[in-house]
Amino acid sequence: MMLPRGLVVSCQARADNPLHGPHFMGAMALAARDGGAVAIRANGPDDIAAVRAAGLPVIGIHKVFSSDYPVYITPDFAAAEAIVAAGAGIVALDCTERPRDGEHPGVLVRRIRDELGAEVFADVSTFEEGLKAAEWGADYVATTLSGYTEATQPKPDAPDLALLEALTNRLEVPVVAEGRYNTPERVAEAFALGAHAVVVGTMITNPREITRMFVQEGVPR
């Protein structure tokens, strides 16, 4: 198992974010490592190649947006291949069975393991999706997509601890908590419920959103 127990920091910034680009994401990864992160989650070959310099295991994703399909996190085999070539030892992908421009997630899980020799990190939104992903052979199951699929909307402010607990109670594979874990207390709660690791993104690596939160919640109107 490549992913140690502990805190994973997601270092991602979209094109509209002033911190977009491998230079900034590489620096974020070094900061996260120095702060005690055990692994980095990053998007796309360029950022993945840059965050590798931190020397931690990399959970790679490849976001490919489409106007026709809802699935965008590593939707096909070519996307997975590109991020493994860039240095991701673990490939995260959308394991919901929603329509996608790519292979069925069960096929992707098998091919990523067999043909690319990488571990598979299944991003799911429901208990049933988590069970299926584990059956397909995923190495980790994560709550990443809870709040982001039709079945789980509207998106709550809090993380989906109920889903986390249901999965940790049932599955043998390590379960990872991800999505809206934005305080140390919430991270601690996830470990108490049996999470193997917790992924934190926005609240560590997105200063624009952090600033927005301080302004919205702290500054009188």
Ligand SMILES: CC(=O)N[C@H](C=O)[C@@H](O)[C@H](O)[C@H](O)COP(=O)(O)O
């Ligand atoms: C749904 C989706 O596309 N999630 C993405 C997955 O990589 C990222 O945008 C999130 O930032 C990440 O999951 C971490 O979550 P949070 O930023 O809430 O700590």
